[in-house]
Amino acid sequence: MSFPQPKPEVPQLPQNLLRTIDCQQGAVRAVRFNADGNYLLSCGSDKSLKLWSVSRGTLLKTYSGHGYEVLDADGSYDNSQLCSCSSDKTVILWDVATGQVTRKLRGHAGKVNCVQFNEEATVILSGSIDGTVRCWDTRSRKFDPIQILDEAQDGVSSLKVSEHELLTGSVDGRVRRYDLRMGQLHVDFINSPITCVCFSADGQCTLTSSLDSTVRLLDKSTGEMLGEYTGHKMKGYKLDCCLSSKDTHVLSCSEDGHVYCWDLVEGSLMLKLPVGKAVVQSLSFHPSETRLLTAMEGRSGIGVRLREMVVWLKSDMLLLPWLKYGINE
């Protein structure tokens, strides 16, 4: 009697470069997968937002309407709408198919750092440098926010929404979690400007990266620190961090041109993906597969500036031989 062979384990970390896309939109401020991971959004400093197909690497649409560089974007669960925020203090709701501006939401007093849809895309939440998070209603025709969360004492740099919770990271060094169901606000003090916050996939933990070059994994309910991940360099730029799709690894951008991947439990550096020489500004992990999307703010050619967005893919598709960097290296 022969037992079936155990399935070859899918590598948990992306190691091979699948594709490099030249977005041609200046510095890519943020890259985001859509809800199902088939498309990606790149926010450019040339005021445009671009939608790409992941598999083909082709440009599908360019959304222009912002008055200044686009800083963040998000896609609705049904891919019918996009929202983006910009330095021009506005949040724009886009219709994906037509590329038209469905709504332009003004109200923030400063540039808007981050934007998110809620689960059903009924609310857009945007966090701004003016220290407020504004909840915009996509259903009504009102242009006023439903609610303004002005608890932050400095700019809101990052924002995530789960089913009933709202996680914000602020430059005042605090991570705030608004629990709508309980009607509570939990403030965790980190003591360093927060650059990015994330929920874990199981919803029990929060991941925060701060300018003290540390990524911390905190227990959501108690605020205790479960893990600390260091080694990368995050001193001055607002860089992203994220968890892998199965919560096995913690990934963070770094100013030294690498993406650092740590084992979540052990906290050890598993992989150091070289992206380029410049700062890796944004990254996004595929919602289901082992794919990582990174944005590099600049790479220089001769006279021509190129902006890069890189998609990493797991190793079973060896398209481009890519060096594997281990810890021992």
Next chain:
Amino acid sequence: MASDSDSDGGFVTFGTPLEPLEEDEPLRKPVPLHEQTVKDEKGRYQRFHGAFTGGFSAGYFNTVGTKEGWTPATFVSSRQQKAGRQNARPEDFMDEEDLGDHGIAPRQITTTADFASGRKDVIRDKARAITSLSAPIPGDTVLEDLVAPARSSMGVELLRKMGWKDGQGVGPRVKRRLCKQRADSATRAFGSASPPNGSSESQDEEDGEFLPENVTFAPKDVTPIDFTPKVDLHGLGYRGLNPLAALRGGPGAGHINLFTMDSDRTNSLFGEDRKGHRRRGGVAGQGFGVGAMEDDDEDIYHRDIMSNYDTVLGGEEPGDGLYGWTAPQQYNRTKKDHSKDAAYLGKILEGFTLASDKLETKTIFPPPNLPRDFRPVHYFRPVVDLSSVSPMVAQALQTSRGHMAQEEPSKGGRHQLDSAQRRELLGEATLQGPSSVFDLLKVEDRERLSGLRRPSSDTSSGPRQPTPGEARAAVVAAGVAAAAARASAQKALSSRFAPQAEQQQQEALSVWSGPTAQAQTGQTFKPFERTPHKQARYDLYIDQLKQGDRDALELSLDPTMTEWERGRERDEFVRAALLYKPSSSSLSCRFTRGKQDDGVEADTVEVTRDQENDVDDKQAAVKMKMFGKLTRDTFEWHPDNLLCKRFNIPDPYPGSGFVGMPKVKRDKFSVFNFLTVSESPTASASPAPQGVKPSEPGKRSRWDVSGQAGDKERKEKDPVSEFLSVARIEASGSGPEASTTDGPTTDPTVEPDTEQKDEEEEEEEEEESRPSMDLFKAIFVSSSDEKSSSSSEGESEEEEEEKEEGVRSKAGTGPQISNQLNVNTTQPAPPVSAIPSQHPDVVFKTPSGPAAVPPPRDQEMEEEEFGPRLPPPSSTLTVERRPSLTPSAKDDKHKKKCKEKHKAKKHGKNKKDKKVRGKQLNPGE
């Protein structure tokens, strides 16, 4: 790419994606006009000439000939080929372009003549027409027709081979009964003018007599439907004069029927041979009108009737799929039983048949027998004046009359629900706001309004107003005088007016018993506020209306009043109820009451109730990596109801009237309200001043001066905070990041009320008229200004406590240090806050704390922390261009950027401060 296959699923990509436009790429030069050419497949230039310039490939650039010039064609004798070239077809003069897809005679695949059913070779026909004209005997090709062999199409040949004979239908052989058919049903398919009815009927009759078994017959022939597409612009059915047919027509031919009812197809199906029978050709005169002497003019204007046409496309045929125009005719036959028709004696109208089953006769009931003494005169019921009879009687009358119909509004579907009902179902609170716009008016305005309205209502029916007493008295006086006349008039008019009053009552009832009215309670407009008794009665009336009580009006009136008064009041109540009906609630909620209590709140301000715990404790905890309880604060936070709804979450605080963090009213002049960080009531023992922290060398802040005092303070801390503070020192000593992003902390021991007390003292001391002057000073006065004032004050006040004294002694040494002293007082220095009550001016100096903070803060932040920036796009470019750039140079760049950033930030901060100041100042002025 290989990845396409695995992830693309079922998607197909067509073509290659366009190259994204290169931004820096210079635009391509437009192609000049003379290079925009179209060439044919042979590489020749194709120019789109019109018909008169020679077609597609005429000449050379609008000239004749070629590039080389005009070359005359060499003469070729065709003498030898004369016999061969008998009939030159037009195709012979065409080149391949003309015959191509876009040429003048495009080639297409057609069936050969053998197989063609009827489509004629158009070109050939034309040629024939022309030749016939130029023939020796013009207009006659009879000979040709005669000589031409009879040809039948391949289909007919095949059918014949299969045993088909001319005149038979196609299909399986059928028995006689089934085979029976009517010719008209077939022809009707496309319409024939006169169905030969008689023959078929005679056939039918025969069928009944003779029905041999075992004999099958071929189905009858069918007239095919003409599917010839209509390509011309003539009217429907019009064929036009066919010169071909006209020319060919013989003298014996009938007139040319421009409207062919039976199609060409019928003939053409069977080949050319049949054509001869019908069309003789030749213009016979009638086509162009009827001569005066000719009598054969019945048919000229063929009358087409619509019954010739089907009005329905493709009626349902029964059976086995054998339908269509080739179907055996039993399928096409309409179900008519002609035996019945035959049985009917009278004349049947054309197009009608006898009904198969009889109509059901209506049973007619005889009218009732009238009683003998019945007189056909109608008596109208006497209308009882409801006011004059007792309520019981009135009610009895009303119910007996039966038009108290309006009960509870029937429960309809959800679309019938009004907003209030939906709100109830959703469990939402009622709309806040006055029930009526009138509520918002002042009493005088309201009276004026009602006064305006009164005259009009007086003229319409009786006096009614929200009774100011004297007006009412006047009306009463007038009313009593008129009472008698009115009473009589009422009788006469009651038949007219009573129903109206009744109707109004009903209306009021329906309005007030509706759910909208139920929902809002206690918000109704009180029209009779001046006379409480009346208002009470009115309220009772409204209450009963709300309960849906039908005789609410009678019950609520005062039985002790006179009849006349009650009648009046009744009238008033109904009108008032109608006028101030609750439906206006949705409107009224759009108005808000003006805040009258501005003066009351003038000296308080709303601040969030819960304050964060001490920051320094937290910082220490962070340094020790003791995240958890120490670093976490949990506050009550109220999400907006709509936000909850959008998140599909029940409102955690359904009744809460506010949103966000709960706020409390605090003294407006208390600085502590605006020090947003800070002030924890719990950490009373740890003032934890920022200056205390051993800061990095060379970065001494101005707060350092008070550091010693702060250290002194810390000695008396409880163990926990002492432990924390030790940890803090350790941590800040080790880490470079030990800094404060937050504003200065103030002492938590300071209670708001003591501050207020201090303020009051201060106010008494200083000028009474403008209590906020000190505040102005505290905020705006520059440090030098303050210096003098504080020193003078300090001297005058004897309750200067030791700490200040100590500082002062130190400060006395030199002017710079005295400056420091001032700085000290302007900061929310911890030692000061420890003993605030004895030190009024210190308390007042503290407000300047936040304003004074930015400069040191900036200094600190420049080296330490700052908000995350976006990587500048150009930075790396420069770095890359000069790879020899050392890290230190890079750092410099960094710093520069930081500075820039800080400038921006500072700007923001200043704005915030200004806002705060504005807040403070506004009420005082």
